[in-house]
Amino acid sequence: MSTIEFAVIGGTGLTEIEGLEVIHREVVHTPYGEPSGPVTHGMIAGKRIAFLARHGYTHNIPPHRVNYRANLWALKSLGVKKVVAIAAVGGITPEMQPMRLVIxxxxxxxxxxxxxxxxxxxxxxxxxxxxxxxxxxxxxxALLTAAECAKLNVVPRGTYAATQGPRLETAAEIIRLERDGCDLVGMTAMPEAALARELDLCYAACAVVANWAAGKDNEEITMEDIHQNLVVGMTNARALLRALVC
Structure with missing residues (x-):
């Protein structure tokens, strides 16, 4: 069986990868409980990858209840060495506009x-x-090179504020986060990134800006606006993943 090139952990708005030829789905039991769902094994652009929906394939697991340890352990047990995490986030600093991709x-x-x-x-x-x-x-x-190949305008760096959720932040909290030096705010970077490091997984993220963070514009944050922005943002994220395997 061919080696898994890398695994993708999909966040809000990404519960499947367009163009992925599914080989099979595998239920993995771990010493840390059950992962968010079965691991999908598939082929894309002639290369084998694994996919796991962080919040479950029906998007029913809130960020503070995700079993991050089981998810990462399951991928490691399948021989995965590299992980790309996709996450929906709020934009804090001016460059982090809705629909932008950020590494x-x-x-x-x-x-x-x-x-x-x-x-x-x-x-x-x-x-x-x-x-x-x-x-x-x-x-x-590798993600930055893939973005160049796909002609995607990504922000090449930024500091991600990992908050507890599942509620969104107050405007005052966003002021504090910006004062702390944060560019983005989301709910899933931690402990996922640290657990990946403990397992010696090569882990990086593509953050998709779904909305301006609280107080960054004069409008109320609505789930409808977030969904509309994610339609465009996640389309670009899928293009990035396709370029990554080319």
């Missing part, structure tokens, strides 16, 4: 109460990971 390079974690490490039970030594640069440089560069 973030930093994270600030504001989440709490989530199972955030594999290194807690049965250890012979306390284990730490270097998380200075939370995203894999190799995969980030």
């Amino acid at each position: 973030p390079d930093q994270i600030i974690d504001y989440t709490y109460g989530r199972a955030h490490t594999f290194f807690e039970d049965g250890l012979t030594d306390v284990t730490h990971i270097d998380f200075s640069w939370p995203y894999c440089t190799e995969m980030r560069n």
Whole structure:
């Protein structure tokens, strides 16, 4: 059986990949409970990839209830070495306009109460990971190269604020996040990125800006607007993934 080139974790708005020739779907049981759903094995542009919908294939798992440990462990157990995470986010700084694609390079974690490490039970030594640069440089560069090939206008860096959710943030919270140096706000970067690092997975993200963050324009944030922006943004994200395997 051919090696899995990489895995895609799909976020809000991406529960399937257009053009993916599905080979089979596999239920993976893990020591950390059940993943968000079966792992889809498929071929795209002649290369084999794996796909997992972070929030479930019917989008029914809120961000604070995603079993991040089971998801990452399942992919690792299948031989995956590289992961691309797709995530819908809010834009904070001026460059992060709705429908833009962003390849973030930093994270600030504001989440709490989530199972955030594999290194807690049965250890012979306390284990730490270097998380200075939370995203894999190799995969980030591959995404940026794919964006050039697909002629997609992506923002090449940014700091992702990972908040607890599932509610959206207040305008005052967004002011604080911007003061902290954040460009984007979302709910799923952590602990996903850290768990990937603990498993030695080459992990990077493509953030799709779905809306301006609270207080960044004069309009109320509506799910209808988010959906409309994601239709365009996720179409571009799919084009990025196709270029990544070419």
